[in-house]
Amino acid sequence: MTTVNIAHLIGTSNAIIQKFGLQVLDKANSLIERGENVELYFGDLSNTTTGFFHASIGNLYRAYGDQFFNLVTVSGIDKKEDWTEKYEEAINLVKNPKKANEIDFAISKLFE
Amino acid sequence: MAYLISPIDGYSPDSNPLYFFDANAWIAALKSTGSIAVDVHERAYVDFFEAIVSLHNHKGTPQAKRVKHFPKFVMCSLLMSEIINAYMRQVAMKVFYGENHYQQFNFKKDYRGTADYSAKLKSLISDLMAFEDFIDIHDDDFKKIDPFSIIHMLNADNDFNDFYYFYYLQGKGIPIITNDGDFIFQDLPIITTRKNLLALK
Numbered sequence: 093m094t095t096v097n098i099a100h101l102i103g104t105s106n107a108i109i110q111k112f113g114l115q116v117l118d119k120a121n122s123l124i125e126r127g128e129n130v131e132l133y134f135g136d137l138s139n140t141t142t143g144f145f146h147a148s149i150g151n152l153y154r155a156y157g158d159q160f161f162n163l164v165t166v167s168g169i170d171k172k173e174d175w176t177e178k179y180e181e182a183i184n185l186v187k188n189p190k191k192a193n194e195i196d197f198a199i200s201k202l203f204e
Numbered sequence: 205m206a207y208l209i210s211p212i213d214g215y216s217p218d219s220n221p222l223y224f225f226d227a228n229a230w231i232a233a234l235k236s237t238g239s240i241a242v243d244v245h246e247r248a249y250v251d252f253f254e255a256i257v258s259l260h261n262h263k264g265t266p267q268a269k270r271v272k273h274f275p276k277f278v279m280c281s282l283l284m285s286e287i288i289n290a291y292m293r294q295v296a297m298k299v300f301y302g303e304n305h306y307q308q309f310n311f312k313k314d315y316r317g318t319a320d321y322s323a324k325l326k327s328l329i330s331d332l333m334a335f336e337d338f339i340d341i342h343d344d345d346f347k348k349i350d351p352f353s354i355i356h357m358l359n360a361d362n363d364f365n366d367f368y369y370f371y372y373l374q375g376k377g378i379p380i381i382t383n384d385g386d387f388i389f390q391d392l393p394i395i396t397t398r399k400n401l402l403a404l405k
Contacts, residue, residue, distance in 0.1 A: 102261075103261045104260070104261055106257075106260075106334065106337060106338075108257060108334045108335060108338075109233075109253075109254040109257045109258070110236075110238060110250070110254060111254045111257075111258060139333075139334035139335075139336075139337075140334065141234065141330075141331045141334045141335075142234065142235060142327060142331050143233070143234060143235070143236065143238075143331075146236075146237050146238050147238060150237070150238070151238075174326065174327070174330050177323075177327070178327070178330075181327070185237055189239065191299065192237040192239040193239050194298075194299045194302075194303065195235065195236075195237050195239075195295065195299050196236055196237055196238075196239045196242045197303070198294060198295040198298045198299055198303070199228075199231055199232050199235060199236055199242075199246065199295055200242065200243035200246055201294070202228040202231060202232070202290065202294060202295075203228060203232070203243055203245055203246050203383045
């Protein structure tokens, strides 16, 4: 088990953009490919967003399906009440791609 | 008088200390799930938004010397209201009831009382608050702008908020980032992907 301190990895306590989530995805992927389990530590973060969770947790769940729960654990996510909700939302949207598409379609309509 | 319109592709995010992202760009940056339904133009605004945030990671590093500005996002009450209303009405409510059915429902009478409304509003507020360190709060200058000088100019092409943002930003040197093809104003820096705006250069 390798612990990834997310704040140290992305270089800031503000995990607020998709780019930072993709950095977490890449790191976790490389560890899993080496046969390691990953613990993602959220405790040193001060802020997170929906977009960050989609890019990190959502993409990891998309890659590994229910095996994700064996390969990736999270800690420090209870620092703020709604972080767990965002974590669960990211996974639920991967389980329900129709809804994810509907959200992105509705947003894209704003740009017409 | 001149059009000061720049394409978003290739625009250096450290060129200015402040940027004014319109409500749609904010919503895309906060709420896009990254699915295949994300529009390519929309992606350009999200990428620029994220590039601004990423610049701040250079603070305190040797690269910081090469960064002209560590920009922040301008936020005023009208913009915050527009972000919340547009997201809740045109995204959250639409997804909840479905693209083909949502118009049969009333936002206040039907949607506001649902658990989905509460959850989506809470999530949006949390996402907005996460950007607190990157936001520059501005007063709306309502009295200074004189809204009565605006309302007589309203027409089918421009809404009140467009005029308001123009008069609010005029002379401040703060670029507006927008995909609104009707946002046609001179002497205001505009950053966009819109071809009709870029053709005005």
